[in-house]
Amino acid sequence: MSNTLLITGTDTEAGKTVVTTAIAAYRQKYYPQSSLGIMKPIQSGVGDRELYQHLFALDQSPEETTPLYFQAPLAPPIAAAKENRTIDLALVWQTLLKLQKRHDFVLVESLGGLGSPITYELTVADLAGEWRLPTVLVVPVRLGAIAQAVANVALARQTKIDLRGIILNCTQPCTEEEITDLTPPDLIESFTHIPILGCLPYLEASTNLEQLAQVGSNLDWEILF
Known part of the structure; x- marks a missing residue:
């Protein structure tokens, strides 16, 4: 899956969304001839899917952006149970394959961190490994970040x-x-x-595409690809 990149983090507030939008803005500005897909496989509560639809002119439906959508902002297995639903990973996988065939490059933003549960048996890390997704880890600049980075890389x-x-x-x-x-x-x-591929500064206006593209251009793309 060389045309796919999974953005995950050490936890739920690491900054995966701003990193995803920065990379997307960079790709659209500097590689306009390359079609881009963005996916948030599972979303609990309002958030990233709505932001992606607002920021980018994506050739995909909301359901392709987020195949599994739950109302409660909780861990997916708990949110799904509240709606008497199951986590259909086959649907997520088939949607990802469709996006990969249609687009030159697909960004996938994970929920939570690598250790976040997707089902009662699987974590984000399990899925990333099984699906062989090239991955970057977002580490927030704060006290305890070193230990979090070490633990997540070990996982x-x-x-x-x-x-x-x-x-x-x-x-x-x-x-x-x-x-x-x-x-x-x-x-x-x-x-x-x-x-370390780079450090994103604090972005107060994270919907500014020009600013996002600029910080995205500061990442070490030669190492990444």
Whole structure:
């Protein structure tokens, strides 16, 4: 699945959505001839699907963007149980295959973090490994980030994920000194043996496509692909 990239994170507030939109904005600006698909396989509550539809002119239906949609903003197995529904991963897989055939490049934003449950038996990490999705891990710039990065990379290795790199993300305004102190790239790379692809600054107006494309262009694309 070389034309697909999974964006996952260390937890639910790591900044996966801003990273996904930054990469999407970059691709649309600098590779306008390349068709782009975006997928949020499972969504609980209003959020990312609506944002993607607002920001990007996507050649896909809302159902293709989010095959499984639940009302309650809870972990999918719990949200599904509240609606007396099941998690139909076959539907998600078939939708992904359709997007891959139709588009040159497909971004897939996972729910939660690598350890987040998709069903009562499977986590995001399990699915990423089984479906062989090239993956980037979003690590928020804050205290405890080093330990989170190390733990998530260990989980990625355990589930045989093709982890291409780590993207640091400022979830609040950060100085260069704070970024270096809280998420020192050399130390994280030393412990994880995974390259840092860049650091996204705090974006107050995360719907500004020009700004998103600019920060997306600062990522290390040569390592990523």
